[in-house]
Amino acid sequence: xxxxxxxxxxxxxxxxxxxxxxxxxxxxxxxxxxxxxxxxxxxxxxxxxxxxxxxxxxxxxxxxxxxxxxxxxxxxxxxxxxxxxxxxxxxxxxxxxxxxxxxxxxxxxxxxxxxxxxxxxxxxxxxxxxxxxxxxx
Numbered sequence: 001x002x003x004x005x006x007x008x009x010x011x012x013x014x015x016x017x018x019x020x021x022x023x024x025x026x027x028x029x030x031x032x033x034x035x036x037x038x039x040x041x042x043x044x045x046x047x048x049x050x051x052x053x054x055x056x057x058x059x060x061x062x063x064x065x066x067x068x069x070x071x072x073x074x075x076x077x078x079x080x081x082x083x084x085x086x087x088x089x090x091x092x093x094x095x096x097x098x099x100x101x102x103x104x105x106x107x108x109x110x111x112x113x114x115x116x117x118x119x120x121x122x123x124x125x126x127x128x129x130x131x132x133x134x135x136x137x
Contacts, residue, residue, distance in 0.1 A: 001072050003060040013055030020048035046109055053112035057119060071122035079115035086110060 024041050027033050033041055057075075061068050087107060094102065 001076065002069060003058055003064060003072070005055060005059040007060045007062065009055045009059035010061070013052040013059065016052030016055065017049050020045045020052065023048075046106060050109055050112055053109070053116050056116050057112070061123060067126055068123065071126055072119060075115055075118035075122050078118040079111055082114045082118075083107065083111040086114075 024033065024045050027041060057072070087110070094100070
């Protein structure tokens with residue numbers, strides 16, 4: 001999968017995720033969050049996190065090459081697998097607990113965050129392998 005965004009979108013994506021994490025707390029301290037608009041702020045935070053994760057995944061890296069594209073593909077595959085495991089574990093927990101009212105609505109966000117984690121790990125591993133001149137395959 002080729003990168004679609006410029007290099008500066010990687011740190012910008014991390015900034016957007018950090019903003020999405022802390023903005024609801026700041027708004028709460030300012031008295032803007034009430035019971036009536038709590039769901040709105042929650043969903044806005046989730047959308048900002050998704051946007052930031054997508055910016056990180058699709059941004060170019062320094063010294064972008066074919067190996068980086070392969071790492072991006074492997075990260076997506078690994079994130080899909082880990083997301084299915086996470087969701088299946090959550091479903092098993094809810095069945096064992098007997099909780100049939102709650103559902104998980106953050107599946108895509110979980111996938112994106114796992115994808116970013118797998119991507120970062122793969123890029124750092126590739127960098128270390130190149131540093132020590134090991135074959136990464």
